[in-house]
Amino acid sequence: MSKQNLISSRSSGRVTIADVAKKAGASPSTVSRALQKPQQVTEKLRIRVNQAVKELGYIPNQAARSLASAESKIISVIFPSLSNAVFSSLLDGIHDTLIPAGYKILLANSHYSVTEEEALVETMLEQNPDGIIITGVDQSDNTKQRLKNTKLPIVQVMELCDDPLDMNVGFSHFDAGHAITEHLFKRGYNKIGFIGARMDKRSQRRFQGYRYALLDQGKEPDKYVLTTLANSSFQLGADLMNQLIAQHSDIDALFFSNDDLAAGAIFECQRSGVQVPRQLGIAGFNDLDFASAITPSLTTVSIPRYEMGKQAAQCLLDRLQQRKHHQRIDVGFSIAARESTR
Amino acid sequence: MSKQNLISSRSSGRVTIADVAKKAGASPSTVSRALQKPQQVTEKLRIRVNQAVKELGYIPNQAARSLASAESKIISVIFPSLSNAVFSSLLDGIHDTLIPAGYKILLANSHYSVTEEEALVETMLEQNPDGIIITGVDQSDNTKQRLKNTKLPIVQVMELCDDPLDMNVGFSHFDAGHAITEHLFKRGYNKIGFIGARMDKRSQRRFQGYRYALLDQGKEPDKYVLTTLANSSFQLGADLMNQLIAQHSDIDALFFSNDDLAAGAIFECQRSGVQVPRQLGIAGFNDLDFASAITPSLTTVSIPRYEMGKQAAQCLLDRLQQRKHHQRIDVGFSIAARESTR
DNA sequence: ACATCATTTGACAGCGCTGTCAAATTGTTG
DNA sequence: CAACAATTTGACAGCGCTGTCAAATGATGT
Numbered sequence: 226m227s228k229q230n231l232i233s234s235r236s237s238g239r240v241t242i243a244d245v246a247k248k249a250g251a252s253p254s255t256v257s258r259a260l261q262k263p264q265q266v267t268e269k270l271r272i273r274v275n276q277a278v279k280e281l282g283y284i285p286n287q288a289a290r291s292l293a294s295a296e297s298k299i300i301s302v303i304f305p306s307l308s309n310a311v312f313s314s315l316l317d318g319i320h321d322t323l324i325p326a327g328y329k330i331l332l333a334n335s336h337y338s339v340t341e342e343e344a345l346v347e348t349m350l351e352q353n354p355d356g357i358i359i360t361g362v363d364q365s366d367n368t369k370q371r372l373k374n375t376k377l378p379i380v381q382v383m384e385l386c387d388d389p390l391d392m393n394v395g396f397s398h399f400d401a402g403h404a405i406t407e408h409l410f411k412r413g414y415n416k417i418g419f420i421g422a423r424m425d426k427r428s429q430r431r432f433q434g435y436r437y438a439l440l441d442q443g444k445e446p447d448k449y450v451l452t453t454l455a456n457s458s459f460q461l462g463a464d465l466m467n468q469l470i471a472q473h474s475d476i477d478a479l480f481f482s483n484d485d486l487a488a489g490a491i492f493e494c495q496r497s498g499v500q501v502p503r504q505l506g507i508a509g510f511n512d513l514d515f516a517s518a519i520t521p522s523l524t525t526v527s528i529p530r531y532e533m534g535k536q537a538a539q540c541l542l543d544r545l546q547q548r549k550h551h552q553r554i555d556v557g558f559s560i561a562a563r564e565s566t567r
Numbered sequence: 568m569s570k571q572n573l574i575s576s577r578s579s580g581r582v583t584i585a586d587v588a589k590k591a592g593a594s595p596s597t598v599s600r601a602l603q604k605p606q607q608v609t610e611k612l613r614i615r616v617n618q619a620v621k622e623l624g625y626i627p628n629q630a631a632r633s634l635a636s637a638e639s640k641i642i643s644v645i646f647p648s649l650s651n652a653v654f655s656s657l658l659d660g661i662h663d664t665l666i667p668a669g670y671k672i673l674l675a676n677s678h679y680s681v682t683e684e685e686a687l688v689e690t691m692l693e694q695n696p697d698g699i700i701i702t703g704v705d706q707s708d709n710t711k712q713r714l715k716n717t718k719l720p721i722v723q724v725m726e727l728c729d730d731p732l733d734m735n736v737g738f739s740h741f742d743a744g745h746a747i748t749e750h751l752f753k754r755g756y757n758k759i760g761f762i763g764a765r766m767d768k769r770s771q772r773r774f775q776g777y778r779y780a781l782l783d784q785g786k787e788p789d790k791y792v793l794t795t796l797a798n799s800s801f802q803l804g805a806d807l808m809n810q811l812i813a814q815h816s817d818i819d820a821l822f823f824s825n826d827d828l829a830a831g832a833i834f835e836c837q838r839s840g841v842q843v844p845r846q847l848g849i850a851g852f853n854d855l856d857f858a859s860a861i862t863p864s865l866t867t868v869s870i871p872r873y874e875m876g877k878q879a880a881q882c883l884l885d886r887l888q889q890r891k892h893h894q895r896i897d898v899g900f901s902i903a904a905r906e907s908t909r
Numbered sequence: 910a911c912a913t914c915a916t917t918t919g920a921c922a923g924c925g926c927t928g929t930c931a932a933a934t935t936g937t938t939g
Numbered sequence: 940c941a942a943c944a945a946t947t948t949g950a951c952a953g954c955g956c957t958g959t960c961a962a963a964t965g966a967t968g969t
Contacts (some may be wrong), residue, residue, distance in 0.1 A: 257927055267947070282716065287693040288633035289925035292954045297630065299673075308655045317649045319675050323955045329690060331641075332674045333672065334662050348671060351629040353921055364714060392764030459860030486861070495862045518839045532832070540892060585954055594919045601956055609917070631955035634924045 235248040240283045291353055293563060300328050300541060303359045305337040305425065310513050310528050312360075315382065318534020319358060326542050328355070337425050341364045356421075356541040361424045362386040362393070379392065382537040383556060384427055392544070393553045394537040398427045401526045402434025402559045403423035405508050406480055408524075408560050409444060412567050414478035414506045418449030420490075421482035422457040422467045424483035430481045435480055449476050462489025478506030478566065483543055484513045484525055491519060491565060506566040521564030528558045568622050582625045590619035600840065602627065633695055636657020642670050642883060643691035645701045647679040647767065652855050653872055654702075657724065661700060668884050670697070679767050681707045688713055698883040704728040704735070705768045720886040724879040726769055727897060734886070735895045736879040740769045743868045743900045744776025748822055750866075750902050752784060754909050756820035756848045760791030762807045762832075763824035764799040768826045773852060779820055791815050799824075804831025820848030826855045826867055833861060833907060849909040863906035870900045 246253045251270060259266045259274040266274075277283070291297040300323055329350060335342035341514060342359075346368050349357065356378040360386075364372070368517045372379055372390050379391040384398050408418050418434045421428050436446035451469040454463060462481060466489075470476055481487035487509030494501045501507055501521050509516060510529035533556045540551045588595045593612060596879045599610045600614040608616075619625070631902060633639040642665055672741035673694060677684035682700075688710050691699065698720040704713070705725075714721055714732050727741050748902045751759050761777045763770050778788035778882040793811040795801060804823060808831075812818055823829035829851030834841045843849055843863050851858060875898045 239925090243926095245926080253925090255948055256925075256948080258948085261927080265947080270947085282713075284689075284692050286634070286695060286925050288630045288639065289954090291630035291633055292628070292956085293925075295954075307659045308652070310650070310652065310655075313650045313652075313655055316674075317676070320674075322648060329694065330674050332658075332662075333666065334659070345666075347626075350626050353628060354628055371624075415881055439794050445780075454913040459857060480832065487857075488857070492860055492862050514827075515801060515830070518834055518860070522833050533837065551920075581955090584957095587954080595955090596920080596957075597918055603957080607917080611919085628955050631924090632957075633928085635955075635957040637924075637957095703928085 226487045239286070240281045242283070242285070244281055245274065245283050247276045248281060249273045271484070275433055278281030291463075295353070295422060295538060297353045297355055298328050299331050299351065299352055300538070301331045301333070301354040303333050303335055303342060303344075303345055303349070303357070305360050307332075307334045311511055311528075314530035315534040315537075316566045318531040318536075319538045320534075322356055322538035322542065323536045328542075337423065339363070339368070343368045350375060356380070358382055358537050358541070361426060362389065364390075378538045378541050379543050380531060384430065385553060389553065392537075392540045392551055394533055394540060394551075394556060396533075396556050396558045398430035399434040401481070401510070401528075403435070403438045403525050405510070405524075405560055405566075406435045406438035406559070407441075407567060408562065409480065409506055409508060410438070411479045411508065412478075412562075414566070416449060416473070416476045417478045417480060417528055418451070418473065418476045418507075419480050420450075420462070420469060420481070420486060421452040422461055422486055424452050424454055424457055425515075426484070427459050431482055449473055452482075457485045459485055459489030459492065462486030463493035466490040466493060476505070478508070480508045480510075482510055484511045484516050485507035485525060487523055487525065487565070491492075491521065491523065501565050502567040508566060512561050517560070517563065523561075524563045524566040525557050525561050527561040529556050532556060570836050574718030578876030581628070583589075584622045584627070585623070586623055587616065587619045587625050590623060591615045597865045614782050619695055622654040624862070637695070639695045640670050641673050641696045642880070643673045643699045645673070645677055645684060645687055645691070645699070647684075647702050649674075649675050649676045653853055653870075656872035657876040660873040660878075661880045662876075663883065664877045668823055668886075677702075679765065680770070681705075681710070685710045685713075692717060697887055698722070698723055700879050700883070703768060706732075708850075711853065717773065720883050722879045722882050724875060727840065727895060728774065731895060734882045734893055735876055736882060736893075736898060737896075738870060738875075738900045740772035741776040744773030744822070745780045745872070746776070746900070747778045747852070747866075747868050749783075749903055749905065750781035751820045751822065751848055751908060752780070752851060754848065754904075756821075756908070758791060758815070759820045759822060759848075760793070760811055760818045761812060761822050761824070762792075762804070762828060762830055763794040764797055764803055764807070766794050766796055766824070773824055777833075780908035786882075788880055791818050794824075795842045799812055799827045801834060805835035808832040808835060820850070822850045826851035826853045826858050826865060829865055829867065829907070830857060830861055833863065833865065839841070843907050844909040852906060854903050859905065865903075866908040867903050868900050869900050869903040874898060 231265050242253045242256050246256045256274050259271050263271055306312055326520055333345040335345055343365050358380045360383050362381050381389050382395055386393040419432055421432055421499055439446040451465050487507050490507055491501055499505055509523050509525035512525045516523040516525045543549050584595045584598050588598045598616050601613050605613055624738055648654055676688055685707050700722045703727050704723050723731050723735050724737055726737040727735055754858040761774055763774055781788040793807050819825045829849050832844055832849055851865050851867035858867045859863040878896055885891050
């Protein structure tokens with residue numbers, strides 16, 4: 226073993242491309258090529274290099290690579306929640322598309338706060354991501370400006386708008402809220418209430434869809450409504466239902482802003498003996514896994530969340546590979562009519 | 568506007584620390600210090616620098632920083648699944664601990680495959696993470712070797728073992744499986760079956776806990792058992808239960824390897840009119856949100872997943888800040904006795 | 910006023926890699 | 940087999956930042 230006294234005090238001691246080059250009898254440039262663009266190099270050389278890489282346990286330094294090539298192979302993803310199953314599926318779709326393409330995912334949770342989101346975008350940009358996926362279309366002006374300035378490919382995901390920052394993949398929450406409410410009317414319900422929690426922008430748009438569906442029917446849109454800023458939970462769904470029905474015993478159906486609330490209500494009806502869907506129709510939103518499993522199964526708005534994730538990621542890839550430039554993709558939604566409505 | 572002809576062809580055109588330095592009338596080193604270690608710099612200077620940063624819209628380049636300082640402020644997290652709510656909470660805990668400390672999360676999904684995991688670890692190491700959180704203790708030999716060689720702080724999370732790679736935060740799945748089975752015996756059930764899906768290492772250990780609890784009672788441990796490699800779902804829980812009971816109509820309680828299967832079984836009992844817990848006791852694992860919400864509420868093993876995430880992240884932080892060196896933290900579990908068992 | 914010490918700032922080199930372009934090698938053709 | 944084109948390889952500089960250490964500045968005491 227030779228002495229290591231001559232190495233710089235700042236050296237990390239890590240195996241570098243130069244070490245591989247020496248061992249393989251080639252120049253660092255050539256090793257870099259053999260690793261990054263194998264087809265541009267002779268078979269013999271490639272084998273020698275791979276051999277050396279293996280023997281030395283060489284791990285390329287992505288920071289150096291990013292610095293030299295201005296490409297990080299990182300995609301930043303900003304969600305407002307990680308525990309919400311909607312975002313889990315979305316992330317799954319993003320992951321399964323990006324990873325095989327050689328990208329990595331830097332993930333952050335804004336906790337539904339534009340302030341946190343602003344800070345996270347800042348941090349993310351420092352990483353030189355090759356693209357960004359961000360939830361919704363309601364970023365702060367600061368954030369929007371920052372993002373626009375970068376000229377990076379950006380996908381706003383989950384909902385659509387008319388003036389996206391760049392690309393936009395989602396569906397209309399207004400239309401979805403409208404459609405499920407109309408569905409309830411069609412099924413013969415007449416006094417349809419709305420119960421919403423957290424009431425983030427997308428919940429608000431669903432609520433507006435509900436309101437306009439009531440207006441379409443010439444009904445008072447704000448009568449049977451109960452919302453809260455609290456986070457959704459099964460228990461909250463039960464509580465809010467009890468509260469609203471205590472005020473308006475004539476309600477015959479409820480549209481909940483998400484499945485968790487709706488399922489909580491169904492469970493509560495089971496306990497209290499309220500007949501669903503005969504006495505009370507119940508509809509949710511998202512079509513989470515449990516929606517079709519519970520009894521009675523839950524009528525809800527089904528959204529292609531995994532697919533939406535895949536599409537969002539694919540938009541970035543297409544742009545990064547200069548293939549095509551999607552502007553706006555409507556992934557749509559569908560009404561899953563089940564047992565909780567007649 | 569002055570001509571830009573002199574800039575190098577490789578320049579990114581990005582605002583650099585040198586630009587800030589010029590504007591602030593200081594040297595790049597000083598600007599770096601003002602930004603990274605503000606307390607080591609005069610107030611006047613700090614204000615001038617911040618002003619220049621704001622005016623120029625300077626965004627530090629983390630790749631350059633990593634390269635120069637050998638610190639990436641990135642923690643790599645490898646999970647076997649993203650859609651499983653257990654990992655969502657875990658991730659939430661990790662996130663909420665690491666982000667305030669100035670770290671970023673690089674997340675990847677191994678899909679319960681050691682091969683995928685091996686590739687992911689490779690990719691992760693290229694990013695020079697400051698630490699790694701990886702699920703479970705059953706990595707491939709290759710992966711283990713690779714991880715050990717890095718000398719990075721590593722936390723194996725979710726379950727405990729005797730020879731962790733480095734740090735270890737979790738609980739004993741064997742003990743938990745044993746405890747819940749014992750609980751069923753104590754509640755007077757005698758013919759207790761086990762139903763498991765996916766049967767990853769941790770499910771297997773829970774199963775072993777079940778088996779030993781049966782052996783403790785002098786019972787045949789493999790009689791009332793049905794497992795599959797298929798992924799869990801509500802429907803699968805129902806199907807497997809029907810299958811197992813068709814073979815052994817004398818079963819009076821079932822321990823399912825997770826809550827999804829157990830809940831699916833409960834829903835099926837509601838449909839088919841089987842009385843839970845009188846005719847059949849049902850127990851799950853994880854204590855997901857819906858476990859306490861459904862009717863009858865689900866008896867299950869409650870695990871502190873969010874806390875476990877926080878602890879795992881805290882272990883890394885403590886190590887990175889040279890504070891203390893945790894070796895092994897048992898976060899424990901508890902039996903949530905609910906209505907699905909008598 | 911000066912010497913002495915502590916604090917703040919700056920010059921410099923280098924972290925490990927890749928883009929550029931020129932040099933070397935190989936293949937092709939009359 | 941010379942003459943040329945096509946392919947493969949290597950030298951070099953620089954991506955943007957920070958660690959190191961020396962220089963400048965300010966504070967303190969005599």
